[in-house]
Amino acid sequence: MRLICFFKGIIGYFRSMKYHTARLISIKGLVQGVGFRPYIYRQAIRFEIKGWVENNNEGVTLHAEAATNSLNRFEEALKNEIPEAASISAYSSLETKFVGFEDFVIQKSSNLSDAITEVSPDIAVCNACLEDMKTQAHRINYPFINCTNCGPRFTIIKDLPYDRHQTTMHVFELCETCKMEYKNITNRRFHAQPVACKNCGPSYQINDGQAVSDGKKLAEMLAQYIDRGEIVALKGMGGYHLICSALDETVVKALRFRKQRDGKPMAVMVKDLITARKYFKINEDEAVLLSSWRRPIVLVQNKLPLAASVSRTLSRTGVILPYMPLHHLLMAQLKTEVIVLTSGNLSEAPIIIADDEAKAKLSAIADHIITYNREIYNRTDDSVAFVVNQKARLIRRSRGYAPQAISLQLNTEGIFAAGAELVNTFAIGKGQQAILSQHIGDLKNVETLSFYEESFDRFKRLFRFKPTLMVCDLHPDYLSTHFAKESGLKVVQVQHHHAHIASCMAEHSLDEKVIGIALDGTGLGTDNTIWGGEFFIADLNDFSRAFFYDPIPLPGGDLVTKQPWRTAFSYLYHYFGLPIFIEETAKNLLPNETQLPLLKQMIDKKINSPLSSGAGRLFDAVSALLGICRQSSFHAEAPMRLEAIINPQCRGKYLFELEGQKISFRKLFHQILQDINQQVNPADIATKFHNTLVIINLQISKLIRERTGINKVILSGGSFQNAYLLEQTEQILMNQGFEVFSQEKVPSNDGGVSLGQLAIAAKRRQQGNC
Numbered sequence: 151m152r153l154i155c156f157f158k159g160i161i162g163y164f165r166s167m168k169y170h171t172a173r174l175i176s177i178k179g180l181v182q183g184v185g186f187r188p189y190i191y192r193q194a195i196r197f198e199i200k201g202w203v204e205n206n207n208e209g210v211t212l213h214a215e216a217a218t219n220s221l222n223r224f225e226e227a228l229k230n231e232i233p234e235a236a237s238i239s240a241y242s243s244l245e246t247k248f249v250g251f252e253d254f255v256i257q258k259s260s261n262l263s264d265a266i267t268e269v270s271p272d273i274a275v276c277n278a279c280l281e282d283m284k285t286q287a288h289r290i291n292y293p294f295i296n297c298t299n300c301g302p303r304f305t306i307i308k309d310l311p312y313d314r315h316q317t318t319m320h321v322f323e324l325c326e327t328c329k330m331e332y333k334n335i336t337n338r339r340f341h342a343q344p345v346a347c348k349n350c351g352p353s354y355q356i357n358d359g360q361a362v363s364d365g366k367k368l369a370e371m372l373a374q375y376i377d378r379g380e381i382v383a384l385k386g387m388g389g390y391h392l393i394c395s396a397l398d399e400t401v402v403k404a405l406r407f408r409k410q411r412d413g414k415p416m417a418v419m420v421k422d423l424i425t426a427r428k429y430f431k432i433n434e435d436e437a438v439l440l441s442s443w444r445r446p447i448v449l450v451q452n453k454l455p456l457a458a459s460v461s462r463t464l465s466r467t468g469v470i471l472p473y474m475p476l477h478h479l480l481m482a483q484l485k486t487e488v489i490v491l492t493s494g495n496l497s498e499a500p501i502i503i504a505d506d507e508a509k510a511k512l513s514a515i516a517d518h519i520i521t522y523n524r525e526i527y528n529r530t531d532d533s534v535a536f537v538v539n540q541k542a543r544l545i546r547r548s549r550g551y552a553p554q555a556i557s558l559q560l561n562t563e564g565i566f567a568a569g570a571e572l573v574n575t576f577a578i579g580k581g582q583q584a585i586l587s588q589h590i591g592d593l594k595n596v597e598t599l600s601f602y603e604e605s606f607d608r609f610k611r612l613f614r615f616k617p618t619l620m621v622c623d624l625h626p627d628y629l630s631t632h633f634a635k636e637s638g639l640k641v642v643q644v645q646h647h648h649a650h651i652a653s654c655m656a657e658h659s660l661d662e663k664v665i666g667i668a669l670d671g672t673g674l675g676t677d678n679t680i681w682g683g684e685f686f687i688a689d690l691n692d693f694s695r696a697f698f699y700d701p702i703p704l705p706g707g708d709l710v711t712k713q714p715w716r717t718a719f720s721y722l723y724h725y726f727g728l729p730i731f732i733e734e735t736a737k738n739l740l741p742n743e744t745q746l747p748l749l750k751q752m753i754d755k756k757i758n759s760p761l762s763s764g765a766g767r768l769f770d771a772v773s774a775l776l777g778i779c780r781q782s783s784f785h786a787e788a789p790m791r792l793e794a795i796i797n798p799q800c801r802g803k804y805l806f807e808l809e810g811q812k813i814s815f816r817k818l819f820h821q822i823l824q825d826i827n828q829q830v831n832p833a834d835i836a837t838k839f840h841n842t843l844v845i846i847n848l849q850i851s852k853l854i855r856e857r858t859g860i861n862k863v864i865l866s867g868g869s870f871q872n873a874y875l876l877e878q879t880e881q882i883l884m885n886q887g888f889e890v891f892s893q894e895k896v897p898s899n900d901g902g903v904s905l906g907q908l909a910i911a912a913k914r915r916q917q918g919n920c
Contacts, residue, residue, distance in 0.1 A: 390494025646673025
């Protein structure tokens with residue numbers, strides 16, 4: 151017995167020598183729902199680490215024991231070889247008491263505090279699962295296949311930690327085969343919360359008929375419908391889509407008519423990059439973005455024609471690759487190579503997620519309705535992006551991106567940012583993070599407001615958020631402003647364009663004086679007029695208005711966004727008076743001559759003619775003047791059509807003047823009228839106009855730099871969704887030695903305003919200003 155004890159002691163001694171180091175490692179970021187714990191387990195086996203790892207509501211925590219050298223290499227791997235969809239925002243490693251574990255295990259999730267870990271966005275189906283769909287007996291053609299590396303996440307989660315019973319998969323009991331995979335630590339489906347197969351998981355249903363779990367059979371039926379010119383409503387990952395052939399003008403026109411979507415361009419889906427490159431001009435950066443696990447719609451240049459009603463003569467189309475298993479099965483069966491994939495809703499309403507609502511509202515649009523029996527808990531539209539200067543830029547941040555947090559250098563805890571009115575998102579503050587909602591939409595109707603309120607309630611519960619400070623826009627009529635003010639909490643109001651600049655600053659972790667260029671359509675200024683062509687000297691706390699576009703009256707108020715000719719009239723009347731309308735070019739602006747005295751009277755007597763310095767209205771005016779878009783059928787149509795005809799070979803520009811702080815466009819309009827009268831190609835006129843704005847951005851930035859010494863320039867606002875304007879402005883500023891920052895993680899349009907609002911409120915609170 152003594153000999154046995156002696157040898158046990160010797161073994162224990164050498165074991166403690168071998169595993170003489172223990173560390174407690176905490177990892178925060180996007181580390182749940184992305185296969186992070188199985189990844190850690192594999193690394194632990196690789197480096198002979200003993201101990202444990204667990205999910206908790208703050209992230210991932212592990213106790214690791216090994217020789218010092220092995221632990222160092224283990225930690226290096228943890229930081230640099232993480233799963234594709236994962237990201238680390240905070241990492242800490244502390245020496246801890248050596249215990250002497252004999253193996254490495256994954257422990258049950260725990261709930262530590264009101265702190266939270268990041269929630270994974272939904273992830274496109276991975277290649278490994280697509281292969282499994284061909285080979286695994288219980289998953290042959292199974293249209294809900296997923297693993298720890300892919301599948302639904304945010305759309306099905308109800309609470310943290312991210313475990314199956316806290317998702318909408320809780321109603322599907324695992325079969326024995328799936329259960330073994332779920333519990334097998336070496337299996338790719340270990341603790342994959344949505345894991346299922348055709349024996350135990352969700353199934354599709356066609357037109358209230360029988361359940362279908364064979365995805366290939368379902369795809370064959372859908373392909374028949376689409377190839378013969380019919381419209382299908384298909385339940386997607388974050389809501390319903392409407393689908394039809396994108397090469398059949400008759401059915402696309404019918405879809406537009408039934409959906410009440412007269413002009414707004416539609417997105418299309420293609421099978422793969424080969425097909426995408428057949429129909430569109432796609433560079434390598436766009437190809438990478440299209441193929442990424444986030445799978446956004448990407449705006450690319452047209453090559454071969456689609457049905458005319460898809461993009462309505464615009465030069466770019468939104469393209470997306472398959473991201474659900476059924477998408478892949480469907481595209482393999484279709485004869486048509488390109489299909490329309492547009493949100494399943496009526497115009498201006500949120501995307502539909504409830505099956506009963508889909509049947510009630512989409513049956514008048516679609517010939518067939520395809521549902522499935524798993525609940526979509528969090529509604530998400532497809533995200534939309536484009537590439538400029540080798541960087542991906544977001545237009546709509548939703549599926550694949552939300553609700554991934556953005557790290558700030560400020561304490562944001564308890565701050566709720568209500569966002570703007572158009573393309574709304576809200577943001578909540580947790581610790582030193584901003585968590586933006588998915589795309590909500592235009593807060594102009596009851597349905598969208600209900601979606602906003604529902605999402606706020608769900609974010610409060612999911613992220614353990616307790617609001618203590620509300621921040622909103624200056625505009626008193628925004629529904630988001632009303633929502634903040636009706637909370638009963640303290641409210642901070644932030645100027646719209648300051649929020650735009652702060653949004654970009656927050657994204658790039660800037661907290662200093664900058665030159666801020668904010669170009670968009672509208673935002674209430676501190677002088678109670680409409681701003682939108684702004685050059686600020688700004689920091690996160692405050693701003694001063696250094697220069698701005700010449701304000702002009704908008705006869706008819708909001709009506710000018712639907713009738714851009716009104717703004718064109720106002721510019722010409724503002725600069726040249728009534729005599730200009732004797733000329734044929736100016737006279738042609740008006741729908742009829744009776745409008746002239748009416749508009750003149752409205753402007754002269756200041757009747758429903760608010761002053762605006764908005765860049766968006768300047769684009770409207772030039773577009774209308776050239777006859778490109780005088781009646782707009784969707785938001786920003788006139789600027790989009792003006793951009794669409796740009797001739798990149800044209801290097802000309804127009805003149806402008808500085809009148810104190812005002813940037814006058816008198817000479818610009820005079821020269822445009824001359825070019826029109828001389829029958830200069832409208833594409834060249836449009837390009838010269840864009841080039842002028844680029845030069846203004848440079849010259850004003852240089853002037854501010856000379857006066858202040860500030861060298862960092864921020865570009866934000868919806869007008870910087872114009873790819874040509876953004877590309878040329880960035881390049882010319884950088885060529886002149888400026889440090890230029892533009893937005894990538896959040897949209898430069900009003901979808902990014904909530905981030906700026908939150909950053910400003912956090913900074914002001916830090917300084918005791920609110």
